Amino acid sequence: MTNTAHKVLVANRGEIAVRIVQACRKLGLDFVCVYTAEDAGSGHVRLAKELGGPKSLYRVASYHDANELLSVADDAEATAIHPGYGFFAEDYRFARRVSQRDRKLIFIGPSWRVIRELGDKINTKRLARSLDVPTVPGSDRPIYDEMEAEKVARTLFEFQVDNGIKNPLVLVKASAGGGGMGIEEVHDPDLFRSVYRRVRNYAARQFKDEGVLIEQRIRDFNHLEVQIVAERGGANIVHFGTRNCSIQSTGLQKRVEIAPGFDPSSIAYDFDADQLLADITRHSLALARRVKYDNVGTWEWIVTRDGKPYLMEVNTRIQVENGVSAAISRIKGKSGVDIIAEQIRLGLGAPLGYTQDDITFEGMGIEYRIIAEDPDNRFTPWVGLIDSFSWPEQPWLSMHTHVPTDEPYDIPTEFDPNLALGIVWGKDISEVRERGISFLDALVLEGHDKSGSPLKSNIDFLRKKTNRILLF
């Protein structure tokens, strides 16, 4: 049971804010939303006006301003904060402040100690190595010094050559970055310095932190995830299966996610895929237990063509793609699993109420990220007015969006032009592919920019990739 006396501040925007509000309603909880001037037309604002009680919507200067969010929480008499993803979701200082201030609030996410321990990519690597969980070779702390960076890169190039890799590659990543932003690869050690400087300058501008990570770039891999769910205290930790997030933009941002992570029943892999999924799940649970993980989180893995898994990082938050895992999950045989509602329920202190044995999986799910962008031009974001957005309802489809379907929507330039998530379920890979294509064919998405040119979206890209799911 959830304590319905709580009021949740939704410290986020767009589609995730809409889903948090819906989850609160499902649990019988009151909520309060925030929005900035640019987001006045967003669906989460409208939903707050329609469904919220008194003091359920506040305009703020920025979603990044902790003082602002906490003062709104106080005025609205919120008792808990859901950070969504991005913004403060993985900021342990914010989580700590929320839970330690005079008027304490519940942070709907892992405890700040857990975020601190795992939120740091470097520390996660160290912890993983201590449990013999394989990790990607590379620097084990952010590097701020050019000479040191060059030395690490040269060592990684030599390591790959020594291991028989013909075209070694090194990745340079902004350590404070995320979501695939601020990552470049280097194929020639002599070009490393110029790429390093470019990434460092970008990181300083965008994230105000010049630190970079340098890693071996593993090619020909699949990107897998394990969805972890745990109750407060970390005594009961379960998983909700695996996802495959290998279909990405050129900037390494996810575009299509599939659950489960592989399908050995219909696709031949060069390795025992069932065993591999079991291994990464076991490793993820081991690490979660080690740190007493106490809310939802995602363990991100790289799996090479020959079936070697490497832990990349742990996302100590709800993930965009949580819904595709929920779509194939059953608790005590029942469908309609809502991982965001579970996150809130458990975050507020309710017991898990089921065990791993109660969780089963059925069929296959695809999540499409519908984005205004130009896949033929390096996935450049498209900005303009959406005139028409609609899709036929289907029992096997769930759509999550903040874009209104009954009035035009001006895409704000301050945020990524993510428009919607379409989650399709099928009993097997052929049915889910067929339904996925049918959904994309029927989707209407039209608009124009200031010059009158038509909207660009990734729908054709998603359609083309549907037949490539779960393949190397």
Added chain:
Amino acid sequence: MLDVSKLLEEIQASPYAEISVNAPHSGTLTFNGLVPSSRVVGPFGDWKEKKGTLLATIERERNKKPLHATEKGEVMLVHEELAGTFVQAGTEIMRLRHYLSREEVLSIILKKALHLFNAPERAKYYFIPAVEVKVKVSGPKAISVHDGMELFIMSRMKREAPLSYTGPEGVIYAVYFSHNQNMDAGQPLIGVCPPNLVGAVEDAVMRVQTEWREEE
């Protein structure tokens, strides 16, 4: 040809700007006792190091943020009904009437005289690192630009793209964007003074300095 006299006359005919003072963020509002027709001053001192008149404070998380007048002028309206309440970001709390300063008049005239290079899209703009360093050390007038020169980084949704300057050769006379500020499509980013206009621009500067009388 730039007609400075005519422009000055036009500005003189309507020498005021109305300034809406909005809550920069949410919090509990306290006014500082100003009423309509109260006089206020903007920042002053050799380096504008002294703050303008305190208009109000907004408190949140035990931090009091003072809101000072940014320009000299007179109070037109005070939203007294908001006193002591929790205001949301962007709420108008006061309105001021401000007599244009020499710098503002000059800026209006220069925008008509200089070649303006406008933002092609709503985005954040930065100078490329090599230019940024020069601007910081020697000021924008040390930068000569020419058609096709890579000058800016355009940043939208954390994606960056280089942007080249197009227009006549000249020096950067005015910079209209600041770090991390979103600029709308069509807003000027820089004002460039081509060599053949240097005389006219310097004349405009001198005329404004000598002819525009600031309100005491």
